[in-house]
Amino acid sequence: MEKFVRLEGIAAPLPLTNVDTDMIIPKQFLKTIKRSGLGKALFYELRYNEDGSENPDFILNREPWRKASILVAGENFGCGSSREHAPWALLDFGIRCIIAPSFADIFYNNCFQNGILPVKLPKAEVDRLMAVAESDMPELAVDLEKQQIEAPNGVTIPFDIDPFRKHCLLEGLDDIGLTLQKLDVIEAFEKDYAERFPWL
Structure with a gap:
């Protein structure tokens, strides 16, 4: 598993509550046990139109958020079924940190097992970071050693x-x-x- 020490990157805003694991990666993509290749199916029903073309309104289809490594989300992120494909898809897309007021327990634990840092913060603090993620300078630094998130405006x-x-x-x-x-x-x-039980 890749180490997580300090992450500097684009933060994508996803101001939705109760984002469940089926929204993160729909059931039709659960046939594989490989961890790679699932990034293109991340948020499939939000990212793509019925004809398979990209939905230009979805945040991860727009620059610079296409290259997001941090996700700022709403309450109860990762609820629903316990599918481990959800953190696999996020990681394969490039997301290494998710910031939200709360997480579903199983998803929260699965993140750690896959090298993703889930950060719980009060809603007011998440709202401040959501505003940064929605701005023209949507960059954050997440320092695990110091246990702090740094925004471009000097907010820590x-x-x-x-x-x-x-x-x-x-x-x-x-x-x-x-x-x-x-x-x-x-x-x-x-x-x-x-040596003690050679007959076994």
């Missing part, structure tokens, strides 16, 4: 994060990575176990 907004989650993102560790940190202990156990 601190955020809280669980220390263990922070450590895992800074080091690029998912569950497999955490397990591999104990590889020497696991191998020593397996060697000892095989």
